Each structure stands twice: as structure tokens, then as C-alpha cells.
Amino acid sequence: MKNIFLSICLLALSCACTQVAPQKSKEKKPVNVIFMIGDGMGLAQVSSAFYFKDGSVNFKRFSEIGLINTSTAVEKITDSAAAGTAFSCGERTRKKMIGMSVDTISMPNITDTLTSLNYKTGIVVTSSVTDATPSAFYGHVPSRYQYEKLAEQLTNSNIDFIAGGGLNCFVNRNDGVNQLQKMEEAGFAVDTVSLESFDCNTDKKYAFILAEDNMPKMPEGRGDYLPTATQMSIEYLSKNKDGFFLMVEGSQIDWAGHRNNAEHLITEVIDFDDAVGKALDFAEKDGNTLVIVTADHETAGFALSGDKYEDISFALTNHTASMVPFFAYGPGAENFTGIFDNKDVYKKILKVIQ
Template sequence: MKKKLITLAVSAVLLSACNDDTQTVEVIKEVEKEVIKEVAPTPVTSVKNVILMIGDGMGAQQVGLLEEYARRAPNSTYNTRGNQTALSKLADAGHMGLSLNAPHGANGMLVTDSACSATQLATGLAAGSEMIGLDEQGNIVETILEKAKKAGKATGLVSDTRITHATPAAFAAHQPHRSMEPEIAEQLVNTGMVDVLLSGGARVFIPSDIKTDEADQKVLADLGMPASVYKKSKRSDDRNIVLEAKEQYGYALAFDKAQLLASDTDKLLGLFANSGMDDGIAYKACQASNSCTQPSLKEMTVKALDILSKDEDGFFLMIEGGQIDWAGHANDAGWMLNELLKFDEAVAAVHDWVKDRNDTLVVVTADHETGSFGFSYSRKNLPEAQTLSGDGMQGADYKPNFNFGALSHLDKLYNQTGTFFDMMNAANADWDFAATTPEDWMNAVNQYSQYKINIDQAAEIGEREVNDYFVADHKYQSADIVPRFSDFKEFYVYADEDHAAKVGRALAADQNVVWGTGTHTAAPVPVYAVGPEGVTKQFSTMQHHVEISQKMMTAFGFAE
């Protein structure tokens, strides 16, 4: 159509043109510009809805694990779906980039934590380590969620960790430290900024005396909260934030999958676990037996979309797959793969919701990479020679010098039946690892893993030493005795929890897996952006998380 219009216009000019060839050419160029301007569609540069999905700890290495499993695992669960992840569908439909994520600004550092990273994604400003919703100087700053609410949009936060955990908290709370979860719980509920809150973390919403006070237990039971959710409190007072949410702030409540799916409301607080929600391996198991009582990350995502999309002014929704990070801290590749699969399910739900729309921006990224994970080749289990039929072999056998890793590892990692923390619980239910024997460790690991260890490897898992970095009153470094690491021990900072990473060390050679740390790295993380081309193309670059936030705000029309 455009070419026809240009041809007709040019013909008209030629028919009426004077003998001056130069003047004729200039007239033709001007006509072409006007015709193209007339028929070219106006690019869409703003949206009504923004959906931000954060795979906590999901660096490029973790995405590689997911994609290798989906595309090449002999028994991949994606075999009936064309071996394509939802993440790769987003890549096909939109733009990809990378993002730096370290604490930005004058007081910047090299490596981030989730509180800082999420705050930078939420505010578009430099932030400091472990602070929630504050700039690098400690000032309260408005987040994209709060701006969206003030603009009349609906808002939501979804996570499979705790709703007061660092990543969701950074979008709707303002606290000097991420550990202030009781205060964060109060802010999430009483500010009126968040319409939908779905996650675990009930322990900071319930009274401190919940274990002994039968009256409080009855109140929660009458609200529909099961004992498994209210079993323990982390508050220091007797406030019942769940009851306040319902009676003072108008939230409907949900505490299990059935209650969530049956809910029909515009304002919902869902707390589905006392602390973190079920891990990806437990979720896989209950799916197989059709016995899940907690909603999945996908189901929480779908419910949030159903509720928020009722608002004609649009919405902002942040969805976190938070236990990818937890598995990375534990150096647990099997658990991590199952968390990536759980997150990709939620991505698939968002992709299905958005694929035929032109009013929504979807951004999928990570707050940081965790564990410095990777597959690697080794000198253990060297391959045997094979005879190949190719005419270039010239009679030589095919025999690589190193073990480059079999595809069967992908299935074995998927088939792990418990996390490394499950193994630790099996080794000693009280976590009294000073009293745990090598036999205890060996039996615990071999119970859950398709990779088996011997008694010598088990003994190494249990080795402990005096803490060279003892600090009195520190949450972790006040431990006198800690797991013994022969390398990079400074980067295993979580005291007894790091026996999980010792399990990872014991299994690593057989898995063709390496880990560099029990904390985070400064690696750039992937960015996927789907939506109108005029909005998403700017994400196809190397950027920083503060810029991602600024681009989302610009798409909403919030830029100053």
C-alpha cells in the first residue's frame, strides 16, 4: 500500500513538474516523506500494565541449566512442548539484554544483595547494601509500585519465599535493614499501597505468644489459617497483623491453594507458609501425587493477574521466583534446576496472558547471580574410545582428552528427591552436626541423590573447624565452630547452613558441576522484555538495574 501511494504521488509530481530536474527531485523527496509519515504506524511508547518477574539468583549460568535441560535432557519434561522454555518464547517475542546489578552510585560496591538490587529495580536510584526502599543515603524514595498506586493503578507482589523477604519488600516498604521483617509486614498491609500480597512468611504477621495462647490460635483458626501456617511467630509483640489486615484494611484472606483459587475479591492477602513456601522438589512431588495444599508460583501469578487486570487504569505486578537463590547459596544444582522449572511455569502463565496484548510490558530479569555455578569438564571418568563412521576420522578413534559431561546429568539432577537441607535434616534432625557421624551423612545424601557418596566423602562433609572470622553478636559469625572448607572458605558465610555446600562439594565431580561461592557474584544477568516494540527495544543493551527501573517508569509515563 505504501509503495502504491508513493508511486502515485511521484507520478503526479512528474506529470506537473517543470523542466528543472533538480527541483523535480526535491519535490519528489518531500512528497515521499509526507506519504511515508501518513501511512507509517505510530510506535507505541507507553503501556497500561507492567509485569516485572525476578528470578532471584538467576544468572546466565542458571538460565543455561534450564535451557540445556529443556532442550537436551533425554527425559526432559519439555519433550511434549517442543523443548522450548517459556523464557525462550519471551526471547523470541521480544528483546534481550544484560544488566549490571551492583550497588550503584557514590558509595557503590562490587557485589549486591537482594535488598539493594530490588530497591534499585524498584526506585531507579542507587541504593546501599541490605537496605529496603531507601536510596544510598538512607532517604525514603518512592517505588514504581507506589507511583503506580498513586496513579490509580492496581498493584501486586507475589513470591515463593516470604512476602517480607528482601525482594518483594523493596517495592512497598522502607526500612534501614532487610531483617526488619515484622516492621515490613506492618508497612505492606497498613500503607494501602498493595492490593494483592501472595507468598509465605506468616510468622511475622502473627502474635509472639502464638505457641501458648489458645485464644490467639482460635482467632487465626477462625480466619481460616491452619496450624501449619501459624506454628511459630517471629514478632516481639502481640499484634495480629493478619486480623488487622482483614478488619482495618479490608483484605480478604487465603491460607491454602483451595482458598486462593476460590477467592473472588479485589484486595487479597495470601500467606501460605510460616516461613518460605514449598521448594521446587517438594512441589514436583505433590504435583505427581495431586496432593499440593500450597498454591504454586504459577497459580499465585494467575490469581494476581485475574484480580489486578480488573482495574481499567492498569496495574503493576512483581513476581519473584526466590528459591533459585536459596538453592544457589546451598550449592545444590538439583534443587536449583527444579526451582528454575517452577519459575518457568509462572513465566509461561504470564506469556499466555500477554501474548495477544499491546498494552503491557513484561520484564524478566534477576536481582543477581548466586553461587558462581557452572558445568565444567574434568579429568575424572575420562571417556572411552569410540569408533565413528565419518570419512574424516582416517582410522582414528574418537577419544576426547577430558570428561565433558554427559547429558544424563540433566535427568539425574531433575530426579533428585530432596534438597541438601533435607539431607541435613536426615543426617541430624536437631542440626547437631558436631554429633553427626560420617555414616549419618552418607545415608542422608544417598537417600535423596542419584549420585552416591562413599564414607570418606561423607566424612569430609562433616568436617568442622574453629571460626577464623568470629564476631560476637553477629547473626552468623558468632558461631565458634563452622563447616571446614579447603578453598574459598571466606565466601561461605552462613555457619552450619553451609554444610549444604559441603554436600555440593562431595557431589560436584560426579555431576560435572563447579561452584565458586556460597554467596552472590557480580555477573551481569539476563533481561527479557516483551511488549510494544517502541517500549521493549531499549532493553536490548548492556544496562544497570537503575536503568531498567527508569525504563519501566518511562513506559508508565512516570519519568520526571
Template sequence: MTYKNMIYVVLLVISFSCKSQIAKEQEPPKAKNVILLVGDGTGLSQISSAFYFKKTRPNYARFKHIGLISTSSSREDITDSAAGATAFASGVKTYNGAIGVADDSTEVKNLVEIVSLKHIKTGVISTSSIQHATPASFYAHTINRRLYEDIAADMVVSDIDFFAGGGTKFFNKRKDEKDLIEELKTNRFGIDTTDLGDFAGIKQYSKMAYLLAEDEMKPMSKGRGNFLPKATELGIQFLSKDIDNSNFFIMIEGSQIDWGGHDNDADYLISELIDFDDAIGKALDFAEKDGNTLVIVTADHETGGFTLSSTLKKTEDGKSYSDYNEITGTFSTNGHSATLIPVFAYGPGAESFSGIYENIEIFHKILEATNWNNKN
């Protein structure tokens, strides 16, 4: 080999080495924590209402990465919350009413089960009962979402480290007369059935449960107060409290946005949406300071065919007209709709949530954005 050729080979090797090093250095960081917020029944018009009716700038406006998901279930064009949440939790399409099972009714692993094997702390928060379809899909497996006592029993043996919501009666007023609250205590849970405390009062526990209503929590209009944003902040503090084991996954549901849609009650819906937006703010505040947390905000489906319409008024002579200076929330159905649903993401891996895709991809994108799908 000539001297000139040797120089060429050396330069080529150095070039490839540098490119490999640069590629390695430019590999995007993985998220260590994931906060998934699900506004049940929340479509684009529900989100838009915060921009007109919230007195402060909505936290939705803090996101730069936004996508859309298709939400159909395995057998229906329009999903329910059980099939929708199972898609998020387990990455499979299933039939309406199914909790943590595939279309053939076989159990499928959920995110809580997957990440707990890697010693990732987990939690669920909801303004409904904690046995309701959305939270249940992250820890339970039943062929029917209405099997609330079976779902409560699944919670007792699950890997959940923190939960907050309603549903006391499904633990201690059961047909089988078991007291599952005592079983939770045996499984190292601290239990509070009165009110959310502060972090200093619970940090000594290895697990924590807040059961603050017999069934669902009160609506905002009837005095629920700041439960959802406070529980969000408290749950994050609790799950990240151990220095040597501070990584976590938490799902936070604004349940009653959906119920306002079913009732065709715009005031109910908007008050719940604004409360949910406050919880989003708590998640983003933590993520911005932490730098290692992926925040995802989406919904299982839209409810009510909600629209921000111009207010219909009448002139003095009785003629109807649309007042474009005043907005009224209107509805086209008492049920769910098939509209595409927005996805908002912030933090490591957030860019992968842009685009249009199926709801099951939320599950897969979470695993891709973290190291949680690494079998080592």
C-alpha cells in the same frame, strides 16, 4: 512570488505535513501492563540448566529481545537482593541491605507508589516470605532488610492490591502483639492462609492476600507444588478484572533459585529454576493474548558461581576424565557473584531492554515503555 515558487512552497508544506503524520503514526505503542519476573540468584548457567533438564521447551526460548545488566550496589562490587531489588523498584543504587532507601538512607519512591497514583493496580508474589528483600523493595522502606516486622507494617499501609507468599508470623506473631492480618481486613483485603483458590472465589474482593506459610514457602522438592505459576496466573486475573481499571504492574519472584545456589545444591536450584520458567510461561501466555503487556524477566544477581560442567568420572584403572556426554552442576562460591545478568523482554517497548546497562535502568525503561512517567 511567482507561480512556480508558490507551487514549490505548497509542495514543501505538504511534504513536511506528511512526514510529521507518518512519524506520529509510527510512534511505538506504550505498554498498559507490566509483568516483572525476578529469578533471585539466576545467572546464565542457571537459565541454561532449563535447556538441559526441563522435559519441555523452556519459556525462556520464547523471547527475542535480550540484554545484560551490571548489578553492583552503591558501595560494593557484588550486590545483595535488597540493593538489587531497590535498583529495579526505585531506579537508584543503594547499599547492600537497604530496602527502598537511597545510599544516604532517605526514602525513595518505588514503582508501586508511582503507578498507584495513576490508578494502576499492583501486586507482588514470592516463594519466600512476602517480607523478604525482593518483594519488600516494591512496597517498603527500611534501612535494614532484616526488619521484617517493620516491613510487614509497611505492607498494611501500602498501595499493593494483590500479594501471595509466606510470612504470616510477621503479621500476627509480633513483638508488639499487633494483629496486622486484622488490619489488612480493615483495609479491604480478602485473606487466605490455607491455599490458592480460583479466580471465581476472590473476584468480589477489591484487594487479595495469600499468606500460605509462617515464614518462607516450601521448596519444590518438599511439596510446594504449582504455587508460583498458579499465583502468577491468579494475580494477573485479579489485577486485570475491572473493565474500567484493568491496567496493572506485578512483580513475581522465584526466590529459592538463590537458596539452591547458597547451598551449592544443584538439584534444589534446577527444580526451582524450572518452576520459575513455568511462571514465565503463564506471563507470556497472557501477554501474547493481550497485546498490551510488557513482560520482563531478569535477576538481581547470580548466586553460587554456578556452572554446567562435564561430569568427572574415572576409568577402570583409576584415571580421572571429563565425560562430555553428561552434565553436572558445580559451584565456585556459597555467596553471590559479580557476573552480568541476562534480561529478557517481550511486548510493547521490549526492544529497549536489549544492550548492556546498569540494573537501575530496568526502572527507567519500564517508565519509558509505559505512560506511567507522564505527569498529566
């Protein structure tokens, strides 16, 4: 009887020892990253799309949501230059500074880092392409207002696709240099009229510089430029099988806030939401693309205090220190929930793709 009992115990022990502990499934890593910034877009601005947009709101398609603190290295309230630099370089700096530390030392930005990993990179904005947010993804200057210098840096950058305004920074320059010609010599196909010349030829870069200064406002008839340019850039960049990084900015949400213009603000948010929809449509089909959407800061203390544009209120005309929402979809999206700093976005992106 003892032998039988001993045999049963040994058999049980043997079975227990041969069981393999369940392996934690490895997280899928994104191949592509689409980073979308609504300049000046706080939670109330996002909310306006839900109340004023005809049709479905693309913000609603996200399930991974967080909040970010937008402060600079030394101030609670940021500007777009310092905020863009925090996003692009992973380090906070001072207001007005582009791609530089508080000690005015140039820092590598995310497009440089990803280009070294064979990524293609793109920037699509409704501002000038030398404005604060877009330039933070390729430039390095102590002042955001060095537009002509930034135009030179864009020409010599690793950016493969660029769309926005800012023609004067390239042709009506103090140094007399035709920077558009320099761009063509650097391998860009340049168009200053429309997006229609695009043919998705991956053997060349594209630069669509379509306005003397900034792109027109939505109430002035800009049309579907932003969602169209977003889809076009995705079509081009996604030809690269090693991956791509695209930054899209709804630039004028901020400007409408500064002017306390509710109609301009809401139409810009809705237009930005349409562009978000293009990114999400691609990501859903592709399955390998991380889409993240946030803001560099909130502007004007915008409040939905009524049912009509004229009932909306603003607390001021400047930026605020309010935290802003963060939305993520796709592989790695779970890493962007909770509350974190603007500088952490850079680190989180590099972590999820490597």
C-alpha cells in the same frame, strides 16, 4: 520552447513541495507491566532449563535480550535488598537497605508511583512476603531484617494482591499485634491455607500468606503454586482497565545456589520458567502487556559442567558480580536491549508506559 521548459520545472517543483515527509510510527505503549525476577539467576541458571526441562522452555520465546550490571551504590557485589531497591526506586543504595537511599532517606517506589496513575499492583513470591525482594516493592527500612516492620508496611501499602509465605511476621510478633487482623481491617481478604478461596472479586484486596516462613522447596513438593499464583494474580489485576503492575519472584533459585544444591536450583528455575510462560501467554493474547524477566544478581558461580545434577559445579556459596540476562516481550520491549544498570530498569518502565 522556453515557456514549456519553465512550466515543466514549476510543475516538478510544485509536486516536490507538496510531498509530505513520511511520519515515524508512534511506538505502542504497554498498559500493563509484569516484572519477573529469578533471584540469583545468572545465564548458566537460565541455561539449565534448556538442558533439564521436559518440554518447551519459555525463555526461548523472547527476542529482545540484554544484560544488566547488578552492583550497589558502593559495592560491586550486591544483595537482594539493594538490588530490589534499585529495581523498584531507580536509585542504587547499600546492602541490606530497603526502599532507602544511601543516606537512609525513604524513596518512592514504583508501586506507589503507579498506584497514583490508577494502576493495580501485585506481588507473588516463593519466599516470605517480607523478604528482601518483595519488600523492596512496598517497604522502607534501613535493614532488610526488620520483618515485623515490613509486615506493618505491607498492610498499609498500595499492594492489591500478595502471595507467599511469612505468617510468623504477622501473628507471632514481639509486639503481640495480630497483623492479619489489621490486614483484614485494611481491606484484604486473607487466606493462610491455600489459593482456593480466590474468587477474583475486584472490590477487595487479596493476601495469601501460606507458610510460617518461606514457601516449601520444589523438591519438597511445592507443586505448581508459583505459576498458579502468577496466573491468578494476572486474572485479578487485569480487571483494572487503567493497567496493572505485577512483580513475580522465583526466590529460591538463590537459596539453592548458596547451598550448592543443583537439584533444588534446577527445579526452581524450571518452576520459574513455567510462571514466565503464564505471563507470556497472557501478554500474547492481551497485546498491551510488557513482560520483563531478569535477576537481581548471580549466586554461587553456577556452571553446567556435566549432563547430570551430580556433575554440576559451583565456584563458591555467595553472590557474584557477574552481569545477568534481561528478557523483554511486548510493547516497549525494544527499550530493554543492550547493557544497562539495574537502576535503569525503573526509569525504562516509567518511560515506556507514559
